[in-house]
Amino acid sequence: MTDEHFSGVGAFILYAVTTAMMIFIMAPLLLVMAVSVSDSYFVTFPPQGFTLKWYAKVLQDRDFLEAMRLSILLALGTTAGSLLLGVPAAFALVRGNFFGVAAIKGFLLSPLIFPALVTGLALLQVLAKLGSQDARLNLLIGHVVVTSPYVIRTVVTSLQLVDENLEDAARTLGANRLTTFWRVTLPQIASGVAAGGLFAFMVSFDNYPVTMWLANSEYSPVPLVLMRQLVNVFDPSVPAMSTIIILMAMVGVLVLEKLVGLRRALAA
């Protein structure tokens, strides 16, 4: 696209609206980052002075580091779990030609529609009934339930764009169904799988409503620790923790963009 398409009053309005949107989305994040370096005992804006001492404090905080470790492992496990369930499910939904495909699709995507709070409570009751006591396992199950629809959605979208003839061609050339999926289909949907995986990781990492029901005092992921800290002492260590999470997410997105062209998948 060349500049000449963007000139005159139309272009001015477009740029103005875009800028306003960017500010609307970015401002809270920038604000959080700004106050995280404030040299004061409470969160104040504008930040006073400049210090990295809150980062130093946070990175020595055993509770926070423990929560980070738990959250990262949980998010990784959730990503793996929702990919393992979501990719085959998406494949069946797109390629399968069985009775009730549409109904099953709606059902599998339903956690996106129901309030997570309700899903969390329902899970708590079911898991309690089943006698599942391990908070880590319960969290993993809960998070996979919440995140699988994201994986299914992105993978379904990218699978629909894959020419089925490619798979047929591979099979006539001597590849069985599994090899065909691995060697031909998966490379075509890599960006969709990566996008779904990233969603799963991030949704798991900052999920509060489901986590709240399933965590216990021993195993508290980052969102709960953050919330607790916020209620107790609202000092700049909370924004510092938040900033660390924001930076982590940014690095994740950039790496995936480099690897598989995430933008393309999200655009689809």
Place this chain on the structure above:
Amino acid sequence: MKSSEVRLDRLCKEYNRTVAVDDVSLTIEPGHMVALLGPSGCGKTTCLRMIAGLIRPTSGDVFVNDKKMTDVPVHRRNVGMLFQNYALFPHLTVEENIAFGLEMRGIAKAEAARKVAAALSLVQLSNFGKRYPAQLSGGQQQRVALGRALVIEPAMLLLDEPLGALDKGLRESMQVELRALQRRLGLTTIMVTHDQDEALTMADKIVVMRDGKLEQVGSATEIYQRPASKFVAQFIGASNLFEGKVEARNGNGAVIRVSEHLKLEVDQVPASAADVMVSIRPEAIIVEQAGERSAAEQPNAVAARIDQVVYRGFVSHYYLKTASGEQLIVFEQNQSQQSGLRYAVGQDVVARWTTPSNHLIARH
């Protein structure tokens, strides 16, 4: 390359009670090229995919060299297949695409590389091995697909409208090229097309399909000159079709009355004395100036008026109307030395043709 005989035995395919392929039996001789021809939805592609093993027949069997293949999964059938949209793997280079089938067969790297190089040279793309499919033109992509299908030394080659996406000129040169290559390799080939010219150009045997059934099987000349049904007569080329009653019959022919002004002499004996149908190809009819010879009461001749003329370069199409209202279409080759058209709209003429041009159609 060893040629295979392919035999379809009472092949049927139903989808939710709609019959896509209905009781198709067919033998394809080793080394032959057969075209499954028909309008879309006639079941030709379903047939091809059942031969490939991509679709399981509802009933009936596919035999290759008398070995039953119906239960053999597609990846063990050793078929080379070309698709309309080429179906090249976009994430692999040309070389990797061609090597895919060899890799699946566990062929050693060095041996595979040698075969890939040979395949590339066979399809005249030796310098394109490192490119990706998106960097090639449509014609080049189809050559890669051909190389990829041939390198595995398939038992047969299956073509699913392979040239449909190419523009006309390239399609015609690819038709000739593909046919020559197929002959040279002696590879049993089955192609699906809705393009009658493609079928006539390329196939040893044409299988006309309609509504899941075989309509007629025969060589290009048989199908064109002796269409078995009204459908075939109209689908392949253009036809003048006349319905009439048998007026007289002798030992090896009959006279058929179409109307007051038109009667036809055929050299076939009609099965029934009742209504019959006759097809005459437009190029078999000769147009003469009116008054040269009268057409009255002569068989295979009728007085008519030129209704419309279409000049198509090397041929002209004349649309004629007789006094009793029949319409005739006549193709006449234009002579390079002649200036202008031979007949003008509104001119009175006589249309005349020979007895062998009248072909009695068995099924209406």
